[in-house]
Amino acid sequence: MTKLEKExxxxxxxxRMYCKGVGHTPVPCDDCSELxxxxxxxxxxxxxxxxxxxxxxxxxxxxxxxxxxxxREVMRYSGPRMLWHHPIMAMAHLLGxx
Numbered sequence: 163m164t165k166l167e168k169e170x171x172x173x174x175x176x177x178r179m180y181c182k183g184v185g186h187t188p189v190p191c192d193d194c195s196e197l198x199x200x201x202x203x204x205x206x207x208x209x210x211x212x213x214x215x216x217x218x219x220x221x222x223x224x225x226x227x228x229x230x231x232x233x234r235e236v237m238r239y240s241g242p243r244m245l246w247h248h249p250i251m252a253m254a255h256l257l258g259x260x
Contacts, residue, residue, distance in 0.1 A: 166205055
């Protein structure tokens with residue numbers, strides 16, 4: 163699995179955790195499904211390619227303002243919970259091993 167595929171897996175997992183955790187639905191609601199697809203598309207078309215840093219550290223902001231705020235909200239909620247629910251994925255992501 164490529165680095166970009168793993169990045170898409172991480173963002174999908176985090177959005178799903180957020181959606182379930184804030185009481186939307188057990189499976190991603192329409193808004194969260196749209197956010198997942200948007201994020202996956204942004205990862206696929208990232209100008210940085212395989213050298214892609216964390217989006218928060220990138221000098222190119224390819225998310226529109228609304229989606230950027232929503233993904234920040236998702237990351238604030240899901241980030242700490244990833245260590246408990248998906249520790250290997252979280253540590254690999256944090257250490258850049260994916």
